[in-house]
Amino acid sequence: MLKQLLAGAILLMGIMQQAWAQLPPKREMRAVWVATVENIDWPSRRGLSSDQQKQEFITLLDQMQRNGMNAVVVQIRPAADAFYPSQYEPWSEYLTGQQGKPPFPYYDPLQFMIEETHKRGMEFHAWFNPYRAVFSVSRSTIAADHITRLKPQWFVTYDGKKYFDPGVPEVRDYVTSIIKDVVKRYDVDAIHFDDYFYPYRVPGKEFPDNTSYRLYGGNMMKDDWRRANVDAIIEKLSKAIKAEKPYVKFGISPFGVWRNRDRDPEGSYTRGGMSNYDDLYADVVKWLKKGWIDYVTPQLYWERGHRLVDYEILLNWWSQHGYGRQVYIGHGVYKINSNAIWKNPNEIPSQIEEARTLNTVQGSFFYSAKSFAGNPLGLEDTLRYHLYKYPALRPTMDWLPNMAPESPYFDDAFERPGYLEIHWSDGDTTGHTKQYVLYRFEQNESINLTDPTKILAILPQTSDPEYKDRSYVKGKDYTYVLTALDRLQNESLASEPLRIRLNGNKVDIFFEQ
The missing domain is CATH 3.20.20.80 (Glycosidases)
Structure with missing residues (x-):
């Protein structure tokens, strides 16, 4: 036994x-x-x-x-x-x-x-x-x-x-x-x-x-x-x-x-x-x-x-x-x-x-x-x-200031030779945003922000934020989602998704509302 x-x-x-x-x-x-x-x-x-x-x-x-x-x-x-x-x-x-x-x-x-x-x-x-x-x-x-x-x-x-x-x-x-x-x-x-x-x-x-x-x-x-x-x-x-x-x-x-x-x-x-x-x-x-x-x-x-x-x-x-x-x-x-x-x-x-x-x-x-x-x-x-293959956010401490920033939102995306260029704006009016988390999901994957393997990058806050996704493969369908972090890594709600779809020989880029 x-x-x-x-x-x-x-x-x-x-x-x-x-x-x-x-x-x-x-x-x-x-x-x-x-x-x-x-x-x-x-x-x-x-x-x-x-x-x-x-x-x-x-x-x-x-x-x-x-x-x-x-x-x-x-x-x-x-x-x-x-x-x-x-x-x-x-x-x-x-x-x-x-x-x-x-x-x-x-x-x-x-x-x-x-x-x-x-x-x-x-x-x-x-x-x-x-x-x-x-x-x-x-x-x-x-x-x-x-x-x-x-x-x-x-x-x-x-x-x-x-x-x-x-x-x-x-x-x-x-x-x-x-x-x-x-x-x-x-x-x-x-x-x-x-x-x-x-x-x-x-x-x-x-x-x-x-x-x-x-x-x-x-x-x-x-x-x-x-x-x-x-x-x-x-x-x-x-x-x-x-x-x-x-x-x-x-x-x-x-x-x-x-x-x-x-x-x-x-x-x-x-x-x-x-x-x-x-x-x-x-x-x-x-x-x-x-x-x-x-x-x-x-x-x-x-x-x-x-x-x-x-x-x-x-x-x-x-x-x-x-x-x-x-x-x-x-x-x-x-x-x-x-x-x-x-x-x-x-x-x-x-x-x-x-x-x-x-x-x-x-x-x-x-x-x-x-x-x-x-x-x-x-x-x-x-x-x-x-x-440590995938990035990790630091643990939050709920007894310290923990008001998450407001969500960022996508502005535009462009197909360039060899990569996808993504632009967004900071939706936070309080000035608390210090970083962004960019997630990427492939075709038929549900949006799950608890999965760190879907974090494409953790990026610093800038006046004109953008990211060049060089692992983007033309012809594949993708969904991108953004969140914002304050200095204590409290995470905002997710942005509206950015969808990339192949339509014949043409790539459609559109934002969900």
């Missing part, structure tokens, strides 16, 4: 996977992290000219767009420094090689990156490290006006790095002002933190925050006080971001284990050596329950079947702990070829497919951009020609 049940379960899983292979999700977050600390992903090294930096970022974006990504998560403040002109913090040494030295010839890297990302219809998530202030005390160049020099009482040194002390109230005010400044001045789509709150424990070394604990700890146990400090900045930032721009998302990418089940009945059936709650003092589950963050991207950088922290166990655990917010899965592309298990070319693709079977998981993030170099184990091919 048990064997029959197992066989049935395996068969059902196979059917589900086959169904997904036939119809991928229409909405799915597909993002890649771009780390700048230590020049991990971009720029490739310090001291490149401005033109070289720009060209590298354009090349990176184009590669990720071909891979099917619809968002990038770029680290713009790796260590109390800036990849943009800031009144608070000096230019990052990872740009020019010297902290405080601007790019030459001068440009604003953040503004440039946002514009290039948006040109491609992708979201730009601005990634901050809230508490790391000096990456390496022995190696990092520190500008004279760096905050560690101006406010040394805010900082502690731990394991060769300098950190803001999260227990100092002025630190929370300062970090909030940094992020509010970026949200106000730049057209970012999201603010993003990774897993670094209190730093990872170093055996035999205690984080040196006794002074702030004596001043501010009151009667709280130190661990509870530390968690309360991190809670306070997350809540403060959540309110500050939405007060400035209600549509800007706030996301966290925590370490993959919130708590182990042996420490908490709500925890996962894992035996991780550390956890967010107990070691990094980040109670991510609380932030989700409170609605302080819009999405969570746990870093599930382990393989399926790992004996201590199994990917599948954690995938299912996080899928059940979103509390109405969105859950994206962080995949460790950097692990490919690192050992015998990670030489399996199906590991990452299978992780993506398994995440897709859960309706409470809305997509994937990949760490990191450089790990895609050389098409490791054919991963880029798998994304481009299979898993």
Whole structure:
């Protein structure tokens, strides 16, 4: 009987996977992290000219767009420094090689990156490290006006790095002002933190925050006080971001284990050596329950079947702990070829497919951009020609502004040598339209806008929008439909269809009313 049940379960899983292979999700977050600390992903090294930096970022974006990504998560403040002109913090040494030295010839890297990302219809998530202030005390160049020099009482040194002390109230005010400044001045789509709150424990070394604990700890146990400090900045930032721009998302990418089940009945059936709650003092589950963050991207950088922290166990655990917010899965592309298990070319693709079977998981993030170099184990091919073959709209968030634009309408279409040229107008009078979705259906196909395989293109809003359909085949009957998207990917009602019909040797083009 048990064997029959197992066989049935395996068969059902196979059917589900086959169904997904036939119809991928229409909405799915597909993002890649771009780390700048230590020049991990971009720029490739310090001291490149401005033109070289720009060209590298354009090349990176184009590669990720071909891979099917619809968002990038770029680290713009790796260590109390800036990849943009800031009144608070000096230019990052990872740009020019010297902290405080601007790019030459001068440009604003953040503004440039946002514009290039948006040109491609992708979201730009601005990634901050809230508490790391000096990456390496022995190696990092520190500008004279760096905050560690101006406010040394805010900082502690731990394991060769300098950190803001999260227990100092002025630190929370300062970090909030940094992020509010970026949200106000730049057209970012999201603010993003990774897993670094209190730093990872170093055996035999205690984080040196006794002074702030004596001043501010009151009667709280130190661990509870530390968690309360991190809670306070997350809540403060959540309110500050939405007060400035209600549509800007706030996301966290925590370490993959919130708590182990042996420490908490709500925890996962894992035996991780550390956890967010107990070691990094980040109670991510609380932030989700409170609605302080819009999405969570746990870093599930382990393989399926790992004996201590199994990917599948954690995938299912996080899928059940979103509390109405969105859950994206962080995949460790950097692990490919690192050992015998990670030489399996199906590991990452299978992780993506398994995440897709859960309706409470809305997509994937990949760490990191450089790990895609050389098409490791054919991963880029798998994304481009299979898993991400069709474009995906990003998931909507119904607690954020969600008024869809008014529908666009077709103006005209012309047969040209080798293609069909289509023109339309923006029917939205509110100015909310940011993109268009053009669908195409062949003869006798019913109009089904839930089928992403019928999306011909996702196009930017322009003053005179048009599209050249170069896959158009003369003599075939087609129906085209348009919708409009706002910046949060809320989709309008469909336009009236545009019909292309062969009438003898003549092509009739007409619009349905």
